[in-house]
Amino acid sequence: MSQPVAAISIQGLTKDFSVTLRGVKLRAVDALNLEVAEGQVYGLLGPNGSGKSTTIKIILGLLDATVGDVRVFGVPANRVEARRNVGYLPEAPYFYRYLSGRELVKFYARVCGVSGSRLRTRVDEVIDWVGLSGAADRRVGTYSKGMLQRIGLAQALVHDPKLIVLDEPTAGVDPVGSAEMCELILKLKQQGKTVLITSHLLAQIEDVCDRVAILDRGKLIVEGSVLELVGQRDRQALIVDPLPEADLEALRGWLAARGHSLNAVEQPRARLDQLFLSKVSRPGRPGGASAGVGSNEVPLDAKP
């Protein structure tokens, strides 16, 4: 009883789709057990078709489980109440193209019961937060992929949910945009939110997630905290100025005398994404997120 309720708890979840008229079944999720504690950033990984999106849709009550028990903050996932505290960004999101970004976020806010003076401030707040203020009055139909992801994040956050589910939030987003998406996720974590995220960009997942689960053909293969899984505790790296060969030999001798060995000498390289980020312009605000639009578009899009 005294145990805190998990943000998401999945027990024995199996999901079959009938894929042919003869009733042949495809098992998309197979006997999955998962628990996401409140306040964690949790990564759900796996190759294409491994059942990530299916699991997420069941968590949101969009699909029914074939077998198993799925709860969100202790409430069965197929109940409407379970969705009260959840924000969702679907994969490859697509929104009412005939609305402007602001109208869209406002619509979802009102569906979630945000009203009155809070409606206005909250809508502006989240749009600003995802860095879309400059394009908020444009039709969603004119948005680029990265902007769609941002407006999608804004609508997912507008009712201030405790759990945020992001299905491939960085798919089709450039490195600058996805780095910013990571910053936003870390900020959500600081606010005490629980985040469930899927992605193929493992480096990014590694940077933001506390725990990860890896699915393959619907089965859970690996689960654990990122540190446990990829940290190498029996190794250490020292980064030094370039050493002449003679000094390197001396160092080896020094280490050997103390019972250690020098395992590798390599030239550290900057990661390409870091190089990209340092070279590409970020029309940034102090908050970190940029306007989300190429700098050449900014002066033009003030009006719809």
Added chain:
Amino acid sequence: MSVASVPFSFSRLSLIAGNTFLEAVRQKLFNFLLLLAVGLVASAQFFREFNFGSSELKFISDFGFGALIFFGSALTIATTAQLFFSEIENRTALTLLAKPLWRAEFVFGKFLGVFAVIGVFCALTIGLMMALLWHREGQLMNIRPEDFANGRLIAYGDLLVVGVLQWLKFGVLAAIVLLIASFSNTNLFTVVTGFFVLVICHLQYLARDAWGNVDNAVLGLVVRALGFIFPNFQLFNLADQIGQGSGLSPVVALQVAGYAVAYIGVIGGLAVYSFRNREI
């Protein structure tokens, strides 16, 4: 942990209805509707040369209602299927149904949005038709005052009532299309089946007249059951009663309206039931 329940909300329902209506507006559907209505009524004006006199007014009204029924039915089926499947096919339904929202609110919201769109079409067509009738009646009153000894012949109030009843009939049709859409996978299937059902609803009275009283008890039962399952759209054709004897009976009009509302409620309920477990 106990979580407060989410009650059914009419404000969410009307939000969805409003958004559906807005989609129709912003997709420029109304420009098309306006064009259609003007075209229809204008062509009635064009045909009038063939018969001159007060029967000409009857012709305009018949033509107007015929056009309203024909194009209104086609429009209802196409618009309902389109506005429903745009939500499914563009996957906007994913985002929407992941909110704390009842599927009943979604289905009835869609219904009301579509019903409002059709309402605009009916209002345009009937409004233009009445304006044309009024104008032509005025002209005829000058040409042949002897036909109009007792003032104007057209019962405009009754015309309006029949127009509203047609609108309600389209509401029944929209509910039927939503019911089909709730389990169908494609827009095309929905539209084709919708037209099929429309024909049945218009012609079922023929079957009832022909076979409803045959000796074969089983067949009779089947025909009567069909007549019960499919609403009888022939009931709504009250335009012929206008201007005959005492005109349109308010009791009949109310009965027909009640008939429509009852069918909308039941069919809408079935649509919700079938949509409730749909995998999005």
